[in-house]
Amino acid sequence: MTTEATTTDLRGFTRDWLDWYRAQEERLAAPHGFLAITGLHWLHGTPQRFPDAPGAWWTDDDGVHVRLDDGEELAVDGSPVTGTHHFGVLPERGGVDAVWGDAVIEVARRGGNDIVRPRHPDAPLRAAFTGTPAYAPDPRWVVTGRYVPFDTPRPTTVGAAVEGLEHVYEAPGRVEFSLEGHELSLTVFPGHLPGRLTVLFTDATSGVTTYAANRSLALAEPAADGTVVLDFNRAANLPCAYTDLATCPLPPAGNRLPVAIEAGQRIPRERGGV
Known part of the structure; x- marks a missing residue:
């Protein structure tokens, strides 16, 4: 292989790697990516409110539930949700994204536990990345x-x-x-x-x-x-x-x-x- 061919191959190799690296960074720093997470909230049978999400949240044998107060609203699958909403039983490593203004409220199941993990575009970690x-x-x-x-x-x-x-x-x-x-x-x-x-x-x-x-x-x-x-x-x-x-x-x-x-x-x- 000639030096010119080797140099060309290395340039292509580096270019492909840079494309991969940039895609990794874009996913990480997306408006609702992992750098946008502001809380990791573990749900149990007693309704609880969190400072970075609307409503009171709990979980039981029927899955995850949220009770929204007057004036509070989420969008789930593109449809507005008010009052009490039932997300149902979530599969392991599965989840639902509920939209709240410019934030996304991730409702998920990890390690056998139901969680709420809000993602806000203005999260300090994302802003400083x-x-x-x-x-x-x-x-x-x-x-x-x-x-x-x-x-x-x-x-x-x-x-x-x-x-x-x-x-x-x-x-x-x-x-x-x-x-x-x-x-x-x-x-x-x-x-x-x-x-x-x-x-x-x-x-x-x-x-x-x-x-x-x-x-x-x-x-x-x-x-x-x-x-x-x-x-x-x-x-x-x-x-x-x-x-x-x-x-x-x-x-x-x-x-x-x-x-x-x-x-x-x-x-x-x-x-x-x-």
Whole structure:
């Protein structure tokens, strides 16, 4: 390969990475993204009011409910809601967004608990956000691995950024690969789209230059022969890297890599990163 071709390939590689990085930042800092969250409110059987949301909220066997006072209104699925509204039983990791003026009131279920998590565009964390530090993209951190499916998906319990909370995921298999002279493997979870996979991991940089609790890596659907590409340049922070108002899962046991993955997103400035 000529030097000119190598330079052109590197420029394209960097350009693609920048497109990914900017998309990550746009989602995070969107008007109702995770930086806009102003409270994480846990619901129980007694109605309670919160300073950053209208109404009195509670949960029971029939799901989540809100009782709005005179003059208070939400929009749910585009329709105005007044008085008492029943959201019903929410699925785990599911939720509903109710609009209140320029804010969105997220009503969700996490770790078997119903929560209300308001998102306000003028939240101080969002207003002060200046971007996420990251390592410069480097092709050396792109490795080809092999996806090894389990005979049947394995229910896998992991901890959460919130103490005492647990998440359960169905792990369909693991990915095996070589990196820095080590033979490694990572348990994977289903991705956001059918066929795709997600990895939660830590490594020797965690708590040093990258966020201590976790990072996430999205993988494309493995090829027919199990081949799958891991581009650690796209190792992303989860919302808990920026705010304590997130319930992010922690990596499963065994997903701590004994090498320093000096790639991807680093400790946010909001957590003291540079």
